[in-house]
Amino acid sequence: QVQLQESGPGLVKPSQTLSLTCTVSGDSISSNDYYWSWIRQHPGKGLEWIGYIFYSGSTHYNPSFRSPVTISIDTSKNQFSLNLTSVTAADTAVYFCARDRGGGLGYFDSWGQGTLVTVSS
């Protein structure tokens, strides 16, 4: 059974970079069957898809996402990561990593528990 776990700082200063890592266990991140996504949820609000990465390193980002974003992958560690640069208070949210069943189907069948990141000085 696959498990995902987010890790990273819970507090980031404005204009700095938010960096989170998702560690995947119980499944290989190098599988052809899945994409690996980041999704966030502002406090008390709905869900916003940030982007995904395939094991090959190819990425797809939400063009409506305001903050500059990079998703990377380390197959040797079975991890993928999120970097948001020049963050503002508007980036305060719970960040989830999730497995996307892929194959054009685009649904998230496994999620991390989520990690709250607060942007504040």
Added chain:
Amino acid sequence: DIQMTQSPSSLSASVGDRVTITCRASQSISNYLNWYQQKPGKAPKLLIYAASSLESGVPSRFSGSGSGTDFTLTIRSLQPEDFATYYCQQSYSIYTFGQGTKLEIK
């Protein structure tokens, strides 16, 4: 972006009731529509994918239907653990979610 609009935004119901939540897309998305359940402080949980396919392990009282722009999630005979917020999500193009429907106990 494709906008997803759920209705109602909130709903009160009793254990044993049948409940229907609607999700409308701003353009046709075929059957690229998924449903999730989220409880406070938890990650969303996949219930239905491809509009009507029940995710493994999800109780059969949950069902989904629709295609094109109009979709429904039906919960037959509500159980106490079903009180949560429900989200639809389209995967036809850039993934977007509905704003959520909060299902509360009457």
